[in-house]
Amino acid sequence: MENFFNIKLSFLFDPLSIFFLFVIFAVCLASAVYSIGYLNKKYSNGKIIYNWFLLAAFIVSMALVVSVRNAFIFLIAWEIMSLVSYFLVIFDSREEKSIHAGMIYLIMTHVGTAFITAGFLIMYKYANSFDFLALKNACVLMPPNVKNIVFLFLLAGFGVKSGIVPLHIWLPYAHPQAPSHISSIMSGVMIKTGIYGIIRFIIFILGVDSIWWGVLVLILAGISCLVGVIYALMEHDIKKLLAYHSVENIGIILLGVGCSMVFLEFNMSSLAVFSLIAGLYHLINHAVFKGLLFLCAGSVYNATGNRDIEKMGGLIKKMPITAFAFLIGAMAISALPPLNGFVSEWLTLQAFFVASLTGYMAGLKIFFGLCAAILALTGGLAAACFVKAFGMIFLAMPRSGKIEDATEAALSMKIAILFLVFLTFALGLGAGIMFKLLAVVASCSTGINIGAMNFGLNNFMIMPGAVSSISLSTPLIALILGVIIIGVYLGLGNNKSRKYSTWDCGYYKLEPRNEYTATGFSKPFRVAFNFFLLPYRKVEKIRGSLYYIKSFKYETFTTPVFKKYIYYPLIGAVLHTAKFMRGLQLGSIHVYISYIFITILVLIIFMNRF
Amino acid sequence: MTIHVETLFIIIIAPLVSGIITKIKNNLRMRKGQGIFQPYHNLIKLFYKEEVVSENTSWIFRITPFIVLASVILAALLVPIFTIMPYARHIGDFILIIFILALGRFFLALAGLDAGSSFGGMGSSREMFLSSLAEPGAILSIFAVSLNAGTTNLGVIFGLHDIKLSSIIAGFSLMMVAIAETSRMPIDNQETHLELTMIHEAMVLEYSGRSLAFIELASHIKQIVFFSLIANILFPAVILGGNIIFNIAAYIIGILGISAAVGFIEVSVAKMRLFRAVDFLAFSFVLGLAAIVISVMGA
Numbered sequence: 080m081e082n083f084f085n086i087k088l089s090f091l092f093d094p095l096s097i098f099f100l101f102v103i104f105a106v107c108l109a110s111a112v113y114s115i116g117y118l119n120k121k122y123s124n125g126k127i128i129y130n131w132f133l134l135a136a137f138i139v140s141m142a143l144v145v146s147v148r149n150a151f152i153f154l155i156a157w158e159i160m161s162l163v164s165y166f167l168v169i170f171d172s173r174e175e176k177s178i179h180a181g182m183i184y185l186i187m188t189h190v191g192t193a194f195i196t197a198g199f200l201i202m203y204k205y206a207n208s209f210d211f212l213a214l215k216n217a218c219v220l221m222p223p224n225v226k227n228i229v230f231l232f233l234l235a236g237f238g239v240k241s242g243i244v245p246l247h248i249w250l251p252y253a254h255p256q257a258p259s260h261i262s263s264i265m266s267g268v269m270i271k272t273g274i275y276g277i278i279r280f281i282i283f284i285l286g287v288d289s290i291w292w293g294v295l296v297l298i299l300a301g302i303s304c305l306v307g308v309i310y311a312l313m314e315h316d317i318k319k320l321l322a323y324h325s326v327e328n329i330g331i332i333l334l335g336v337g338c339s340m341v342f343l344e345f346n347m348s349s350l351a352v353f354s355l356i357a358g359l360y361h362l363i364n365h366a367v368f369k370g371l372l373f374l375c376a377g378s379v380y381n382a383t384g385n386r387d388i389e390k391m392g393g394l395i396k397k398m399p400i401t402a403f404a405f406l407i408g409a410m411a412i413s414a415l416p417p418l419n420g421f422v423s424e425w426l427t428l429q430a431f432f433v434a435s436l437t438g439y440m441a442g443l444k445i446f447f448g449l450c451a452a453i454l455a456l457t458g459g460l461a462a463a464c465f466v467k468a469f470g471m472i473f474l475a476m477p478r479s480g481k482i483e484d485a486t487e488a489a490l491s492m493k494i495a496i497l498f499l500v501f502l503t504f505a506l507g508l509g510a511g512i513m514f515k516l517l518a519v520v521a522s523c524s525t526g527i528n529i530g531a532m533n534f535g536l537n538n539f540m541i542m543p544g545a546v547s548s549i550s551l552s553t554p555l556i557a558l559i560l561g562v563i564i565i566g567v568y569l570g571l572g573n574n575k576s577r578k579y580s581t582w583d584c585g586y587y588k589l590e591p592r593n594e595y596t597a598t599g600f601s602k603p604f605r606v607a608f609n610f611f612l613l614p615y616r617k618v619e620k621i622r623g624s625l626y627y628i629k630s631f632k633y634e635t636f637t638t639p640v641f642k643k644y645i646y647y648p649l650i651g652a653v654l655h656t657a658k659f660m661r662g663l664q665l666g667s668i669h670v671y672i673s674y675i676f677i678t679i680l681v682l683i684i685f686m687n688r689f
Numbered sequence: 690m691t692i693h694v695e696t697l698f699i700i701i702i703a704p705l706v707s708g709i710i711t712k713i714k715n716n717l718r719m720r721k722g723q724g725i726f727q728p729y730h731n732l733i734k735l736f737y738k739e740e741v742v743s744e745n746t747s748w749i750f751r752i753t754p755f756i757v758l759a760s761v762i763l764a765a766l767l768v769p770i771f772t773i774m775p776y777a778r779h780i781g782d783f784i785l786i787i788f789i790l791a792l793g794r795f796f797l798a799l800a801g802l803d804a805g806s807s808f809g810g811m812g813s814s815r816e817m818f819l820s821s822l823a824e825p826g827a828i829l830s831i832f833a834v835s836l837n838a839g840t841t842n843l844g845v846i847f848g849l850h851d852i853k854l855s856s857i858i859a860g861f862s863l864m865m866v867a868i869a870e871t872s873r874m875p876i877d878n879q880e881t882h883l884e885l886t887m888i889h890e891a892m893v894l895e896y897s898g899r900s901l902a903f904i905e906l907a908s909h910i911k912q913i914v915f916f917s918l919i920a921n922i923l924f925p926a927v928i929l930g931g932n933i934i935f936n937i938a939a940y941i942i943g944i945l946g947i948s949a950a951v952g953f954i955e956v957s958v959a960k961m962r963l964f965r966a967v968d969f970l971a972f973s974f975v976l977g978l979a980a981i982v983i984s985v986m987g988a
Contacts, residue, residue, distance in 0.1 A: 402747075416789055456825045471802075555779065563755075581806045
């Protein structure tokens with residue numbers, strides 16, 4: 080027990096930690112630069128200094144989380160990260176919504192920390208130390224059913240932080256309420272520390288023990304993908320929409336991680352590394368493009384004072400650079416070649432393909448095929464969602480008066496956004512190099528030597544030689560697309576054309592009111608997924624007379640299934656118990672002293688008994 | 690350089706396939722109808738027409754025809770036609786084709802929203818809806834075929850030595866996806882401009898002149914890309930002894946057969962309600978899953 084209170088701050092800079100540090104600093108750099116312009120004139124000087132203080136603490140705590148080599152200090156850093164981010168969520172604490180969102184976040188994140196702490200304490204019981212390597216050595220000897228319990232605790236704990244369904248409940252509250260540069264860090268980076276926890280503590284330290292671990296992660300990941308993207312499609316608040324996409328993308332990352340866990344259990348080392356590369360690649364991609372999208376959303380919010388995409392439109396003419404950056408982010412998140420999101424989704428699909436080719440059991444092979452189908456559906460729905468988001472915000476005519484006065488974002492904001500655009504391109508076109516680098520990270524976290532494996536980097540092509548005879552070259556794709564586009568444009572593009580109003584079927588004047596709305600756009604999806612969304616509508620008619628309707632109000636809602644069927648009953652039960660326990664609180668000091676006495680007695684008996 | 694010759698070949702004959710389908714439909718309906726070269730005349734006519742561009746549009750609207758055309762040409766480059774391409778695998782594989790086509794579709798849907806007309810919005814919404822639901826069926830059938838070949842490399846798939854039951858089922862699943870993706874009956878009707886029923890046509894309603902020519906050409910190429918994939922899945926090259934003449938003949942027969950099937954389906958079924966199309970695509974998903982199950986079982 081001696082080293083419980085004797086803990087040294089020591090670091091572990093292995094490739095896994097360095098990779099996460101890189102992700103953290105890349106996105107935080109952009110967000111910090113962005114915040115200069117974003118906060119200016121919007122907040123008082125004191126508030127701005129407060130922001131810098133919190134931001135610095137936030138970045139340091141995240142960096143500590145991914146680089147310490149001691150589970151105890153990890154927990155302390157984890158708590159600091161959670162608390163600081165809570166204060167950042169309630170940064171606009173004048174708004175009641177922020178306080179509410181902060182509360183949900185605080186409760187959820189502490190439930191998660193409780194699970195993690197419990198998992199760590201069980202591991203400590205076997206290792207007598209909190210040092211990662213000592214824990215790793217001790218976990219080899221751990222009985223399988225204890226391992227299973229630790230796995231479930233850690234998965235639940237880190238799952239809350241990364242927002243796995245059904246623990247995602249805090250994301251759509253907390254991310255939109257924080258200032259945009261904080262949203263981009265929270266969504267781009269902070270939720271990834273949950274993934275770090277899963278890779279570090281479950282794959283690296285605990286070691287995968289049964290097939291069902293990987294399968295469970297894959298099932299949860301698949302559900303997260305679909306739930307996240309379907310809710311995102313229904314959402315018209317731009318930042319909430321992006322928050323739901325974080326749920327989806329965490330799912331995609333975990334598809335790669337879970338696939339890797341299954342391969343690890345099968346001892347198919349090259350494929351385990353390959354799948355983990357896919358997951359890690361999507362992790363850094365998501366950090367970059369989600370950070371980018373949140374920053375663009377912040378610029379739009381700054382310019383229009385609005386987050387409802389139904390009230391926007393035509394911003395591409397007012398904010399050309401933001402629009403371009405958002406388009407790149409939207410293309411990347413929709414997995415369109417040759418950008419980065421495409422590369423990682425392609426790698427994940429390849430991982431599934433090889434899994435269904437070589438999996439040991441027929442059932443498992445079919446299961447992996449289904450995972451691929453889920454990923455494909457998710458990709459398609461995400462593309463639809465971003466067509467909606469980009470189209471409603473930036474294209475066509477402005478849907479409200481405020482849009483007319485919108486101006487382009489400040490210089491520092493543009494620089495930050497363009498930096499992330501650059502990273503999006505670089506991660507897409509430099510896929511070959513990234514693949515090779517990530518192979519090192521994946522080999523470190525799985526403990527597999529990749530020296531003998533034929534992971535290829537050949538003319539910037541990904542050639543997972545050990546996997547199958549396929550390769551992918553994003554630079555070539557970009558080159559061919561570019562040559563055709565430019566060639567056709569220069570050769571045949573200049574045609575005589577004239578400007579005229581949009582075809583309106585002879586209606587006298589097309590107005591913004593005639594435009595298609597985001598609600599209308601997502602209507603087919605609402606109908607197709609009504610078994611899950613349970614939509615309902617509210618119609619209010621105010622009649623002047625029987626035949627004349629003065630005003631007509633139509634609202635449509637979807638039932639928040641998880642809140643209604645999981646969280647509300649849970650909260651009700653907690654409150655009910657609390658009410659019951661209140662009976663013990665008599666307010667008399669004598670009673671309390673007798674409680675203490677009884678407690679001590681029980682403890683003494685307990686200690687002697689066991 | 691065969692790959693470029695082949696790609697050029699299918700780009701050139703792409704409109705012809707549409708013309709043939711129309712001809713087959715007309716003959717089935719006991720009409721004389723237009724000649725099979727009519728799509729070329731249409732393209733040439735559009736190519737020299739003046740373009741009318743909506744005042745509301747942005748550069749997205751102008752750039753979309755080029756991106757759509759480029760994406761389908763890249764997809765065409767990846768598809769083996771009648772030789773097994775040894776070096777196209779450096780660019781990508783079967784799965785890439787789905788992503789490449791998604792690129793063009795993404796921009797078309799944005800362009801549909803760009804003009805601010807509700808037709809365009811409606812078309813975009815429906816197109817994205819149907820295509821996203823078509824995706825699982827597409828990926829499952831791709832997986833099933835690739836499982837039989839052991840790789841997603843299209844050259845290897847085309848060079849398979851035997852026809853498996855799972856490949857044939859996957860071919861049918863892919864056929865249903867192709868019907869949805871190429872806006873054919875019973876999902877969409879290319880012949881009508883009736884506002885409530887159109888999907889693809891609504892999305893491109895604002896386009897005219899040369900831009901429309903590019904988009905129509907892109908649609909023709911996309912169609913032949915799908916048909917070539919299906920033809921080559923159902924009739925892999927090597928079973929014919931690898932002779933190039935046989936392969937060309939087999940390819941042309943395959944394309945004509947698929948065209949005839951599509952034409953026959955088009956005249957014999959009515960267009961489905963939008964939400965019935967979900968069932969149609971769900972069926973292609975189930976077929977794809979069945980193909981995977983059978984493939985895993987080894988047939």
